[in-house]
Amino acid sequence: MNQHTALAQKTIAISRADYEALTTKIEDLEDRLALARSGKEESFPSEVLDRLLDGENPVRVFRTYRKIKQNALAATCGISKGYLSQIESGAKEGSLSVYRKLADVLDLDIDDLI
CATH class of the missing domain: 1.10.260.40 (lambda repressor-like DNA-binding domains)
Incomplete structure:
Protein backbone atom coordinates (compact mmCIF):
# COMPACT_ATOMS: atom_id res chain seq x y z
CA MET A 1 0.00 0.00 0.00
CA ASN A 2 1.46 3.33 -0.94
CA GLN A 3 1.58 6.36 1.34
CA HIS A 4 -1.13 8.21 -0.62
CA THR A 5 -3.64 5.38 -0.18
CA ALA A 6 -2.94 5.14 3.55
CA LEU A 7 -3.47 8.88 3.98
CA ALA A 8 -6.72 8.81 1.99
CA GLN A 9 -8.10 6.10 4.24
CA LYS A 10 -7.50 8.19 7.37
CA THR A 11 -8.74 11.62 6.24
CA ILE A 12 -11.84 13.26 4.90
CA ALA A 13 -11.77 16.30 2.65
CA ILE A 14 -14.58 18.85 2.82
CA SER A 15 -14.94 22.30 1.39
CA ARG A 16 -14.09 25.34 3.49
CA ALA A 17 -17.77 26.38 3.37
CA ASP A 18 -18.85 23.01 4.79
CA TYR A 19 -16.14 23.18 7.45
CA GLU A 20 -17.22 26.67 8.51
CA ALA A 21 -20.87 25.61 8.59
CA LEU A 22 -19.99 22.66 10.83
CA THR A 23 -17.91 24.78 13.21
CA THR A 24 -20.73 27.34 13.41
CA LYS A 25 -23.20 24.58 14.31
CA ILE A 26 -20.84 23.20 16.95
CA GLU A 27 -20.43 26.65 18.51
CA ASP A 28 -24.21 27.14 18.50
CA LEU A 29 -24.75 23.77 20.20
CA GLU A 30 -22.08 24.57 22.79
CA ASP A 31 -23.81 27.90 23.51
CA ARG A 32 -27.19 26.17 23.86
CA LEU A 33 -25.71 23.56 26.17
CA ALA A 34 -24.12 26.24 28.34
CA LEU A 35 -27.44 28.12 28.51
CA ALA A 36 -29.35 24.96 29.41
CA ARG A 37 -26.85 24.14 32.15
CA SER A 38 -27.04 27.68 33.54
CA GLY A 39 -30.73 27.29 34.34
CA LYS A 40 -31.47 30.74 32.92
CA GLU A 41 -33.72 29.48 30.15
CA GLU A 42 -37.18 28.27 31.06
CA SER A 43 -38.32 24.89 29.84
CA PHE A 44 -41.91 23.93 29.13
CA PRO A 45 -43.80 20.65 29.45
Missing part, protein backbone atom coordinates in the same frame (compact mmCIF):
# COMPACT_ATOMS: atom_id res chain seq x y z
CA SER A 46 -44.41 18.59 26.34
CA GLU A 47 -48.12 19.49 26.41
CA VAL A 48 -47.23 23.13 25.75
CA LEU A 49 -44.92 22.20 22.91
CA ASP A 50 -47.50 19.81 21.43
CA ARG A 51 -50.12 22.58 21.40
CA LEU A 52 -47.69 24.94 19.68
CA LEU A 53 -46.73 22.28 17.12
CA ASP A 54 -50.42 21.65 16.46
CA GLY A 55 -50.71 25.30 15.41
CA GLU A 56 -52.54 26.67 18.42
CA ASN A 57 -52.03 30.39 18.98
CA PRO A 58 -48.95 30.94 21.19
CA VAL A 59 -50.61 33.73 23.18
CA ARG A 60 -53.43 31.39 24.19
CA VAL A 61 -51.06 28.49 24.86
CA PHE A 62 -48.78 30.47 27.17
CA ARG A 63 -51.66 32.37 28.82
CA THR A 64 -53.37 29.14 29.80
CA TYR A 65 -50.04 27.58 30.82
CA ARG A 66 -49.42 30.55 33.12
CA LYS A 67 -53.02 30.17 34.40
CA ILE A 68 -53.92 33.76 33.55
CA LYS A 69 -57.53 34.55 32.70
CA GLN A 70 -58.15 36.27 29.40
CA ASN A 71 -59.72 39.35 31.01
CA ALA A 72 -56.81 39.70 33.46
CA LEU A 73 -54.20 39.53 30.70
CA ALA A 74 -56.13 42.01 28.57
CA ALA A 75 -56.51 44.46 31.46
CA THR A 76 -52.83 44.20 32.41
CA CYS A 77 -51.82 44.88 28.80
CA GLY A 78 -54.27 47.77 28.45
CA ILE A 79 -56.35 46.15 25.70
CA SER A 80 -59.91 44.91 25.58
CA LYS A 81 -60.78 41.29 26.24
CA GLY A 82 -62.39 41.18 22.78
CA TYR A 83 -59.17 42.34 21.10
CA LEU A 84 -57.16 39.70 22.98
CA SER A 85 -59.72 37.09 21.97
CA GLN A 86 -59.35 38.13 18.33
CA ILE A 87 -55.55 37.86 18.59
CA GLU A 88 -55.82 34.41 20.16
CA SER A 89 -58.30 33.20 17.53
CA GLY A 90 -56.24 34.61 14.66
CA ALA A 91 -58.96 37.06 13.59
CA LYS A 92 -56.56 39.97 14.23
CA GLU A 93 -52.78 40.06 14.19
CA GLY A 94 -52.13 42.55 16.95
CA SER A 95 -49.57 45.34 16.91
CA LEU A 96 -45.93 44.99 17.84
CA SER A 97 -46.49 47.12 20.95
CA VAL A 98 -49.29 44.81 22.09
CA TYR A 99 -47.09 41.76 21.53
CA ARG A 100 -44.35 43.41 23.59
CA LYS A 101 -46.81 43.92 26.45
CA LEU A 102 -48.11 40.36 26.15
CA ALA A 103 -44.58 38.95 26.16
CA ASP A 104 -43.68 41.03 29.21
CA VAL A 105 -46.72 39.93 31.21
CA LEU A 106 -46.33 36.29 30.14
CA ASP A 107 -42.60 36.47 30.98
CA LEU A 108 -41.52 35.43 27.49
CA ASP A 109 -39.41 36.71 24.64
CA ILE A 110 -41.52 38.34 21.96
CA ASP A 111 -40.18 35.71 19.54
CA ASP A 112 -42.06 33.07 21.53
CA LEU A 113 -45.36 34.73 20.59
CA ILE A 114 -44.81 35.71 16.96
Whole structure:
Protein backbone atom coordinates (compact mmCIF):
# COMPACT_ATOMS: atom_id res chain seq x y z
CA MET A 1 0.00 0.00 0.00
CA ASN A 2 1.46 3.33 -0.94
CA GLN A 3 1.58 6.36 1.34
CA HIS A 4 -1.13 8.21 -0.62
CA THR A 5 -3.64 5.38 -0.18
CA ALA A 6 -2.94 5.14 3.55
CA LEU A 7 -3.47 8.88 3.98
CA ALA A 8 -6.72 8.81 1.99
CA GLN A 9 -8.10 6.10 4.24
CA LYS A 10 -7.50 8.19 7.37
CA THR A 11 -8.74 11.62 6.24
CA ILE A 12 -11.84 13.26 4.90
CA ALA A 13 -11.77 16.30 2.65
CA ILE A 14 -14.58 18.85 2.82
CA SER A 15 -14.94 22.30 1.39
CA ARG A 16 -14.09 25.34 3.49
CA ALA A 17 -17.77 26.38 3.37
CA ASP A 18 -18.85 23.01 4.79
CA TYR A 19 -16.14 23.18 7.45
CA GLU A 20 -17.22 26.67 8.51
CA ALA A 21 -20.87 25.61 8.59
CA LEU A 22 -19.99 22.66 10.83
CA THR A 23 -17.91 24.78 13.21
CA THR A 24 -20.73 27.34 13.41
CA LYS A 25 -23.20 24.58 14.31
CA ILE A 26 -20.84 23.20 16.95
CA GLU A 27 -20.43 26.65 18.51
CA ASP A 28 -24.21 27.14 18.50
CA LEU A 29 -24.75 23.77 20.20
CA GLU A 30 -22.08 24.57 22.79
CA ASP A 31 -23.81 27.90 23.51
CA ARG A 32 -27.19 26.17 23.86
CA LEU A 33 -25.71 23.56 26.17
CA ALA A 34 -24.12 26.24 28.34
CA LEU A 35 -27.44 28.12 28.51
CA ALA A 36 -29.35 24.96 29.41
CA ARG A 37 -26.85 24.14 32.15
CA SER A 38 -27.04 27.68 33.54
CA GLY A 39 -30.73 27.29 34.34
CA LYS A 40 -31.47 30.74 32.92
CA GLU A 41 -33.72 29.48 30.15
CA GLU A 42 -37.18 28.27 31.06
CA SER A 43 -38.32 24.89 29.84
CA PHE A 44 -41.91 23.93 29.13
CA PRO A 45 -43.80 20.65 29.45
CA SER A 46 -44.41 18.59 26.34
CA GLU A 47 -48.12 19.49 26.41
CA VAL A 48 -47.23 23.13 25.75
CA LEU A 49 -44.92 22.20 22.91
CA ASP A 50 -47.50 19.81 21.43
CA ARG A 51 -50.12 22.58 21.40
CA LEU A 52 -47.69 24.94 19.68
CA LEU A 53 -46.73 22.28 17.12
CA ASP A 54 -50.42 21.65 16.46
CA GLY A 55 -50.71 25.30 15.41
CA GLU A 56 -52.54 26.67 18.42
CA ASN A 57 -52.03 30.39 18.98
CA PRO A 58 -48.95 30.94 21.19
CA VAL A 59 -50.61 33.73 23.18
CA ARG A 60 -53.43 31.39 24.19
CA VAL A 61 -51.06 28.49 24.86
CA PHE A 62 -48.78 30.47 27.17
CA ARG A 63 -51.66 32.37 28.82
CA THR A 64 -53.37 29.14 29.80
CA TYR A 65 -50.04 27.58 30.82
CA ARG A 66 -49.42 30.55 33.12
CA LYS A 67 -53.02 30.17 34.40
CA ILE A 68 -53.92 33.76 33.55
CA LYS A 69 -57.53 34.55 32.70
CA GLN A 70 -58.15 36.27 29.40
CA ASN A 71 -59.72 39.35 31.01
CA ALA A 72 -56.81 39.70 33.46
CA LEU A 73 -54.20 39.53 30.70
CA ALA A 74 -56.13 42.01 28.57
CA ALA A 75 -56.51 44.46 31.46
CA THR A 76 -52.83 44.20 32.41
CA CYS A 77 -51.82 44.88 28.80
CA GLY A 78 -54.27 47.77 28.45
CA ILE A 79 -56.35 46.15 25.70
CA SER A 80 -59.91 44.91 25.58
CA LYS A 81 -60.78 41.29 26.24
CA GLY A 82 -62.39 41.18 22.78
CA TYR A 83 -59.17 42.34 21.10
CA LEU A 84 -57.16 39.70 22.98
CA SER A 85 -59.72 37.09 21.97
CA GLN A 86 -59.35 38.13 18.33
CA ILE A 87 -55.55 37.86 18.59
CA GLU A 88 -55.82 34.41 20.16
CA SER A 89 -58.30 33.20 17.53
CA GLY A 90 -56.24 34.61 14.66
CA ALA A 91 -58.96 37.06 13.59
CA LYS A 92 -56.56 39.97 14.23
CA GLU A 93 -52.78 40.06 14.19
CA GLY A 94 -52.13 42.55 16.95
CA SER A 95 -49.57 45.34 16.91
CA LEU A 96 -45.93 44.99 17.84
CA SER A 97 -46.49 47.12 20.95
CA VAL A 98 -49.29 44.81 22.09
CA TYR A 99 -47.09 41.76 21.53
CA ARG A 100 -44.35 43.41 23.59
CA LYS A 101 -46.81 43.92 26.45
CA LEU A 102 -48.11 40.36 26.15
CA ALA A 103 -44.58 38.95 26.16
CA ASP A 104 -43.68 41.03 29.21
CA VAL A 105 -46.72 39.93 31.21
CA LEU A 106 -46.33 36.29 30.14
CA ASP A 107 -42.60 36.47 30.98
CA LEU A 108 -41.52 35.43 27.49
CA ASP A 109 -39.41 36.71 24.64
CA ILE A 110 -41.52 38.34 21.96
CA ASP A 111 -40.18 35.71 19.54
CA ASP A 112 -42.06 33.07 21.53
CA LEU A 113 -45.36 34.73 20.59
CA ILE A 114 -44.81 35.71 16.96
